[in-house]
Amino acid sequence: MFEKLEAYLEEISHFLSGREEREEILSEIKSHILEKAEQEHGKVTEASIEKVITAVAVIFTKSFLVFPFLFVPRMGVFEAIFYLPTAFLFDLGLVTLILYFITRSKKEIQLPWPKFAVDLDEVKRPRRLILSGLGFVAMLGLTGLALVLYIRYHAIFFVNLNFPEPRLLFTPEAGKWFSLAVIATLAVGTIALFVKLFASSPWVDAVQNGISLIIVGCFFRLPLDNAIAISLPGRFLHQIKLSLIFILFFISVVVAVDFVKSLVVIGRKGLAKQRQER
Amino acid sequence: MDPEISNFETEMNRGFLSILVLALLEKDMYGYAMVRTIGDLGYEVEENTLYPLLRRLEKNGWIKSKWNVGEDRPRKFYSITDAGRTLRAELLGFWKKQDKILKHLVKEKSHV
Numbered sequence: 001m002f003e004k005l006e007a008y009l010e011e012i013s014h015f016l017s018g019r020e021e022r023e024e025i026l027s028e029i030k031s032h033i034l035e036k037a038e039q040e041h042g043k044v045t046e047a048s049i050e051k052v053i054t055a056v057a058v059i060f061t062k063s064f065l066v067f068p069f070l071f072v073p074r075m076g077v078f079e080a081i082f083y084l085p086t087a088f089l090f091d092l093g094l095v096t097l098i099l100y101f102i103t104r105s106k107k108e109i110q111l112p113w114p115k116f117a118v119d120l121d122e123v124k125r126p127r128r129l130i131l132s133g134l135g136f137v138a139m140l141g142l143t144g145l146a147l148v149l150y151i152r153y154h155a156i157f158f159v160n161l162n163f164p165e166p167r168l169l170f171t172p173e174a175g176k177w178f179s180l181a182v183i184a185t186l187a188v189g190t191i192a193l194f195v196k197l198f199a200s201s202p203w204v205d206a207v208q209n210g211i212s213l214i215i216v217g218c219f220f221r222l223p224l225d226n227a228i229a230i231s232l233p234g235r236f237l238h239q240i241k242l243s244l245i246f247i248l249f250f251i252s253v254v255v256a257v258d259f260v261k262s263l264v265v266i267g268r269k270g271l272a273k274q275r276q277e278r
Numbered sequence: 279m280d281p282e283i284s285n286f287e288t289e290m291n292r293g294f295l296s297i298l299v300l301a302l303l304e305k306d307m308y309g310y311a312m313v314r315t316i317g318d319l320g321y322e323v324e325e326n327t328l329y330p331l332l333r334r335l336e337k338n339g340w341i342k343s344k345w346n347v348g349e350d351r352p353r354k355f356y357s358i359t360d361a362g363r364t365l366r367a368e369l370l371g372f373w374k375k376q377d378k379i380l381k382h383l384v385k386e387k388s389h390v
Contacts, residue, residue: 027345028309028354032325035310035351238281 136193143186174227202265209259300366308353
């Protein structure tokens with residue numbers, strides 16, 4: 001067996017899901033590469049396979065990102081093992097260096113998050129039961145409406161509201177996934193508000209924001225090209241696509257800030273508890 | 279190429295490629311052979327376009343596949359199903375209708 005081919009298949013196998021489907025796809029890629037190497041370079045050798053892989057690699061391997069925290073470029077497993085800790089240490093080191101120079105200059109630091117975390121013991125946040133209750137009722141209504149529309153039309157995005165036969169904004173497949181993502185976000189928000197009626201814990205916010213970030217991340221993976229079902233000039237389509245990306249980016253940044261904030265609160269509460277126990 | 283023209287081309291190619299693959303698969307064929315045959319016909323198709331399309335067509339039951347391990351190298355052969363033939367006939371019907379309309383319009387314009 002050819003080493004380069006084996007290594008390549010091993011590398012891309014991490015990007016494929018579902019064991020049976022993964023094996024099937026890998027076998028087909030392997031067959032394709034061998035065929036191409038023989039047809040285009042005369043015979044199957046390590047060198048010809050490498051040439052084919054270089055051409056095909058762009059097609060099958062992808063960079064990925066854990067939005068908005070981390071971008072991981074295209075790399076093999078072993079490269080990743082070395083890259084990730086190095087990147088983490090480098091980023092952490094950079095922050096430490098900046099803080100070192102600030103503290104050495106003897107200036108008073110008023111960074112918003114650390115200040116918020118430090119003051120936490122002194123600040124008792126009031127439970128806003130009425131607001132949570134109203135929010136819950138509104139979100140429940142919205143989620144219910146979205147669900148009813150989805151069950152009826154398999155989508156919740158429409159160009160017009162000519163019921164019972166409204167015109168869909170997205171193509172059926174894209175509309176299905178966009179709608180499900182929005183319904184899931186609404187449902188998570190509704191459940192979180194419901195829980196907040198009975199318990200005031202930063203974990204509720206952390207879990208809600210964590211799930212919302214995953215959903216937004218899934219949104220980014222949905223193909224936007226040719227997703228719109230109505231006929232529009234190319235420049236409008238491009239602008240709609242850019243606007244959608246901008247909105248998603250904005251939402252994800254807001255949710256990520258809230259997520260980190262709730263994690264800081266959880267950490268601080270844990271430390272305060274330990275101190276009280278001592 | 280102008281990005282707008284490229285968008286239109288992508289839209290047109292999508293439908294065309296489906297008909298092309300369904301037409302090609304009257305005879306059993308494997309992926310690489312399809313890329314070559316389509317290339318010989320003067321049309322370029324990339325692997326990242328062809329293989330997802332094949333998977334989608336197979337998932338919907340319009341084509342089926344079978345591994346052939348009898349030759350020097352295992353190859354996954356695709357062939358059209360009866361449902362695929364029906365789809366192909368429908369698509370060719372649309373295409374002929376569209377072609378007729380466009381030819382009529384272009385001809386009309388050339389007379390003006």
